[in-house]
Amino acid sequence: MDAERVLAERFALGEVLDGIGGLAWELDAATGELVWWLPEPEPPGAILGVAEAARAALTGAVPLPGAGGGPQGEARRVGWLERLTRGDGTAGWYWVSAEAVLGPGGDVARTRGVALEAGDLHAELERLHYHNEHCGELYLRIRTGAALGFEFVSGACKYFTGYSAEELYESGMAYALAAVEPATVSRIEREIVGGSIEGRSIDFPSRRRDGSLLWVRAVFHESYDEDGNRVLDAMIKDIGAERALELEVAKLKLTDTLTGVSSRQALEEQWPLLRERARQAQSWMALAHVDVDRFGLVNSALGIIAGDALLRSVARRLAEWVNDAGLVVRLGSDNFVVLVSDSASRQAAISAVEQLVDAFLDPLPGPQGSSFVTVSLGASILPPGPWTDDALDVRLAEAEVAMRAVKRRGGNGAEIFAEAMRTEARGNVELLADLREAAAADQFVLHYQPIVDLSSRSVVAAEALVRWAHPERGLLSPSQFIPLAEEHGLIDTVGRWVVARACAEAAQWPEVAGSRVKVAANLSARELNSPGLVAGVASALDQGGLDAEDLVLEITETAFVHDFDAAVWTLRRMSDLGVHLALDDFGTGYSSLAYLAQLPIDRVKIDRAMVIGLPSDAQSRAVVAGIVGMADALGLDAIAEGVETAGQLAGVRELGCHAAQGYYLSRPLPSDVFRARLLGDWQRPLALS
Ligand code: C2E
Ligand code: MG
Ligand code: MG
Numbered sequence: 001m002d003a004e005r006v007l008a009e010r011f012a013l014g015e016v017l018d019g020i021g022g023l024a025w026e027l028d029a030a031t032g033e034l035v036w037w038l039p040e041p042e043p044p045g046a047i048l049g050v051a052e053a054a055r056a057a058l059t060g061a062v063p064l065p066g067a068g069g070g071p072q073g074e075a076r077r078v079g080w081l082e083r084l085t086r087g088d089g090t091a092g093w094y095w096v097s098a099e100a101v102l103g104p105g106g107d108v109a110r111t112r113g114v115a116l117e118a119g120d121l122h123a124e125l126e127r128l129h130y131h132n133e134h135c136g137e138l139y140l141r142i143r144t145g146a147a148l149g150f151e152f153v154s155g156a157c158k159y160f161t162g163y164s165a166e167e168l169y170e171s172g173m174a175y176a177l178a179a180v181e182p183a184t185v186s187r188i189e190r191e192i193v194g195g196s197i198e199g200r201s202i203d204f205p206s207r208r209r210d211g212s213l214l215w216v217r218a219v220f221h222e223s224y225d226e227d228g229n230r231v232l233d234a235m236i237k238d239i240g241a242e243r244a245l246e247l248e249v250a251k252l253k254l255t256d257t258l259t260g261v262s263s264r265q266a267l268e269e270q271w272p273l274l275r276e277r278a279r280q281a282q283s284w285m286a287l288a289h290v291d292v293d294r295f296g297l298v299n300s301a302l303g304i305i306a307g308d309a310l311l312r313s314v315a316r317r318l319a320e321w322v323n324d325a326g327l328v329v330r331l332g333s334d335n336f337v338v339l340v341s342d343s344a345s346r347q348a349a350i351s352a353v354e355q356l357v358d359a360f361l362d363p364l365p366g367p368q369g370s371s372f373v374t375v376s377l378g379a380s381i382l383p384p385g386p387w388t389d390d391a392l393d394v395r396l397a398e399a400e401v402a403m404r405a406v407k408r409r410g411g412n413g414a415e416i417f418a419e420a421m422r423t424e425a426r427g428n429v430e431l432l433a434d435l436r437e438a439a440a441a442d443q444f445v446l447h448y449q450p451i452v453d454l455s456s457r458s459v460v461a462a463e464a465l466v467r468w469a470h471p472e473r474g475l476l477s478p479s480q481f482i483p484l485a486e487e488h489g490l491i492d493t494v495g496r497w498v499v500a501r502a503c504a505e506a507a508q509w510p511e512v513a514g515s516r517v518k519v520a521a522n523l524s525a526r527e528l529n530s531p532g533l534v535a536g537v538a539s540a541l542d543q544g545g546l547d548a549e550d551l552v553l554e555i556t557e558t559a560f561v562h563d564f565d566a567a568v569w570t571l572r573r574m575s576d577l578g579v580h581l582a583l584d585d586f587g588t589g590y591s592s593l594a595y596l597a598q599l600p601i602d603r604v605k606i607d608r609a610m611v612i613g614l615p616s617d618a619q620s621r622a623v624v625a626g627i628v629g630m631a632d633a634l635g636l637d638a639i640a641e642g643v644e645t646a647g648q649l650a651g652v653r654e655l656g657c658h659a660a661q662g663y664y665l666s667r668p669l670p671s672d673v674f675r676a677r678l679l680g681d682w683q684r685p686l687a688l689s
Pocket of ligand 2: 463
């Protein structure tokens with residue numbers, strides 16, 4: 001073959017190799033110099049490396065790289081898989097194939113070969129490679145008898161033991177005995193002596209050469225050779241990840257995943273221990289049930305993510321407060337249990353949990369800025385004992401009953417369980433069942449309390465106040481069932497009934513001094529989240545035949561606590577209907593004058609708490625004057641609530657309130673009585689003093 005043709009062929013081959021990402025070379029076996037290589041012009045490091053490895057294998061000196069096989073003394077042709085780093089720094093898997101070119105004396109004069117990219121196999125090989133290195137299984141065979149030792153160990157031994165196969169063959173059993181705890185060795189021996197270890201699986205910790213610990217599971221297969229020696233085949237698996245998961249699961253069961261505080265299971269497990277410790281130390285304990293007020297509102301208005309964030313903040317606040325002196329547990333949803341131990345007396349235990357409510361005086365940090373949260377806390381107080389009836393679930397139930405009592409008062413407070421509450425709680429369960437039927441059974445009634453304009457002295461509006469004519473318990477006031485309805489999702493039904501009835505009845509009222517008398521209905525903060533609210537009000541107006549501008553809806557500030565924007569959005573749509581909006585009980589809550597301007601309201605009702613000190617108490621005067629001043633500035637009507645005396649009426653007039661409502665002017669009246677008064681003496685201005 002002439003040189004020119006050879007060159008032309010190489011050139012053609014070079015093109016082909018370039019196209020498929022392959023390499024080819026010929027190497028002088030004696031000098032280690034590349035005779036030729038492709039692709040030209042540069043001899044890349046990868047070619048030199050792989051050509052050198054092929055030479056070493058073909059001249060019989062060294063085992064093949066990558067494949068882990070034994071020495072290839074007689075080989076004239078070798079092939080293997082290897083990861084090569086290319087000229088551009090990237091790496092990939094290659095099929096390498098090389099052969100020896102013998103010299104005249106039969107010695108290896110040159111070696112030559114090709115390396116072709118393994119292409120699609122690449123990813124698979126990566127995975128296999130990783131598996132083999134990290135999570136492959138180790139197979140080994142031990143033959144007992146004269147020379148106890150490893151007869152075979154698979155490639156994964158390096159990962160499992162830190163030793164190469166060669167080292168293990170040499171070291172005999174010394175490694176195994178050093179790596180495995182004596183307890184495990186004797187366990188394996190026991191199994192063998194006690195019968196057969198065939199098919200048994202044993203989990204045990206094992207140490208690598210560098211001292212690192214590895215949990216493994218060994219499954220044994222037992223047989224005998226013709227000399228009667230026992231042959232043990234073991235398949236050994238790394239169970240580190242599995243064990244870590246098991247431990248994690250065990251820990252998770254004791255931890256509440258959302259908040260990181262303890263779980264109910266942890267409480268149950270620790271309960272007997274805690275009680276025993278309290279008995280020995282003669283200390284009192286308080287088991288408090290803590291429920292976040294109006295949490296349902298946050299969840300429905302802001303979404304579950306924000307709700308979860310709030311729960312985490314609450315848990316953190318409780319944990320900070322309790323510190324090491326107790327245990328914080330999340331039972332589920334927004335229900336927490338706080339256990340305070342080590343109190344010296346009943347009183348100390350009580351004041352400890354009562355202070356817990358104050359832990360929420362400061363706002364809670366959250367992803368959307370800080371927010372105010374209040375909690376309702378009920379506690380069961382446990383004497384040191386000895387105690388026979390000390391079941392955890394009984395105590396939890398007591399704490400919950402006490403917590404419900406706080407909820408009924410409107411939340412934000414603490415209550416200690418007393419035996420009388422149990423009967424009350426039972427009563428509430430029945431009341432709730434009745435409440436579900438009440439609207440359908442037409443048991444609600446509305447009483448109306450007039451609101452009097454202080455300059456014209458005429459009745460300009462009336463507040464509709466719901467009562468429940470319970471068939472057995474008589475007329476129940478809203479405080480006896482509204483919180484219950486709110487808590488159990490019945491408030492929408494009650495609210496819808498109230499607005500519908502108020503519209504229908506007010507449409508039948510006569511005019512006073514040439515003007516219509518407006519009717520004001522209370523909306524619970526929870527109702528603001530009800531999707532059908534605005535449509536429901538529109539249809540109540542329509543059905544009742546009342547003009548929208550003759551309806552006022554009263555809302556309290558709690559409606560804005562959790563999601564200001566959502567509440568404002570709903571109210572805007574309401575005021576688009578033409579309905580008036582009043583902010584009720586102003587001055588009792590988180591009152592901030594600053595945000596009033598942003599609400600689509602046109603009246604503020606000054607709470608009775610501020611009116612009660614009038615006319616003389618300086619602080620009440622200052623507060624009422626401040627509210628009225630601001631209402632004037634914003635163009636809002638200021639209405640004084642709970643005016644009970646002539647003095648208070650004089651006070652609110654003097655301070656510039658526009659209207660007043662209260663027992664002094666009139667108690668809330670049954671519908672027919674109220675209408676009769678409107679038709680009668682209230683047609684004329686009232687004598688106010
Ligand atoms: P509110 O909206 O602030 O209603 C005023 C409450 O103060 C009424 O109590 C009324 O009877 C009482 N009141 C009026 N004048 C005086 C006074 O001079 N002195 C004193 N001490 N109290 C006075 P009521 O009817 O027991 O209602 C209590 C609360 O129940 C209401 O407070 C309101 O928040 C709620 N409520 C009443 N009706 C409804 C309703 O239909 N839906 C909702 N969601 N809540 C309602
Ligand atoms: Mg009201
Ligand atoms: Mg009020």
